[in-house]
Amino acid sequence: MISVEHLTKQYGPFTAVDNVSFTAATGRVTGFLGPNGAGKSTTMRIMVGLTRPSTGHVTVSGRDYRELVNPGLEVGVLLDASAQHAGRTGREILAIAAQTMGLPKSSVAETLARVGLTEDEAERRVRNYSLGMRQRLGIATALIGDPQVLILDEPANGLDPAGIRWMRDLLRGFADQGGTVLLSSHLLHEIEVIADDIVVIGHGHIVAQGSKAELLAAAGTLVRTADPSQQDRLARALHEASVVTTPIDGGLRADADPELVGETAHRAGVVLRELRAADGAGLEEMFLELTADTAREGAAA
């Protein structure tokens, strides 16, 4: 289990991480979602003692990371797959990690096989690796000590669809056997596919968190009228029933459960073509808003 409590990190006047608290639970895959520059990597670096927080603290399996006597055996970490000496072979990088942790030499070949790097690939220097191969090597470094906790920053970056599927199965299996997984991504889709719980961060603070099911349920109802011209009438009726609506894809998203929306439509005499819980539409909208903010700032700069 990873527990983040009131974490704040300031760089001069800029607050990179602003009073962030969340928990990554045992037996679950927690997705840490946010646009680039939202504070994900800073939070993860603080978790493993590479960056000092301004205030707040993080515990991993109930302890401060620096209290772990041989952290590689308890927490598998991948922060940046490209942060490797380009002149070392993949096997050598893994062998150094194994030696540091005090693992037998045989663990290197076993772990290479586990992440799907061939003997031939392992002998190549990392400068000749694709990003996907670097990610596999980074995941191998994280897994080799058989830890109970995984902290992975953008691990799916550079993986092809088959690679993402492989990673999902790997992390699912890890969590099912009682492990804790925290992985970050700036892509909603990746997180949706892999995670059980989602923590959304933007501009350094947490904007939403909960299980994937909860966050999707909180997204309200998607409703489409059979006759598009009747949509306004439905919107008015919902508005009179104190339901907030947003136009979406030729329909409406209503902040209410489908039953209430259906009832309102019935009373207003509007024929519906579609009525269902809006799968993550709210999450997506919220995430797009966050991303758009960042993009605007980027354009203005």
Add this chain to the structure above:
Amino acid sequence: MTTQIHEAGQVSAVAATTAPEAPAARRVVRPIPMTRLVGVELRKMFDTRAGFWLMASVGIVSVLATAAVIIWAPDEAITQNTFSTAIGMPLSVVLPIIAILSVTGEYSQRTGLTTYTLVPWRGRVMSAKVVSTLLVGVAAMVLALAVGALGNVVGSAITGLDAVWDVSLAQFGNIVLANVLGMLMGFMLGVLFRSSAGAIVGYFVYSLVLPVAFGALAAFQGWFRDLQPWVDVNFAVTRLYDQTMTAEYWQQLGVATLVWLWIPLAIGLRAILRAEVK
């Protein structure tokens, strides 16, 4: 669409055969001993092409310098001292660069991200680096001594004169000390700059520019002449090679290295312990 993917995920998770081993059973986790860290740091000095050739250059330089002495030195100059000087000069350039790269590699190549995550006590990592650097330095000096001695034997056999053994154990000790100080200076620059290019430029300023500047100052300003041994670190260290060290010389060496080595080293180490690793 989302729902479908989700279901597919659960199905394949159940069917997955490549899932990792059960992480459930907790093992006894033992602390990482210092000897292992030194072993890892030594390994990292040799396991890249650049690192390997840098290390190999120690042997290559020793052999080339020895050969040069045998070929070009006049017969009466074929003494152990000539060999040790000939080998010592290039080595005193190579060894500090080895020390610099052992530190700056973690930052220039960003391997520190992994190193400090596996060993989150940077003081211990730095200690292991100092120890492994000095082990390499002393081993290189012993190798140089052996190559030089071999050269002396071969050279004397060619000239037909008796081999002259004029390097005492104490002298050899001083030469080793001078090189150790040189490596520590490289280490200090590495710690201070945390960038290979910056530290190597810094090293050449230290070993080439400063001595010339101090030398010129001493040559033209009388008041500086008595001061030079106290403030010119190269001047103070070079005496270890070719002069009998007096008590005053040792004191001057101590003062000069305090200013140019120990204090900046302390500042650099403090910065390394606190700095954010990105």
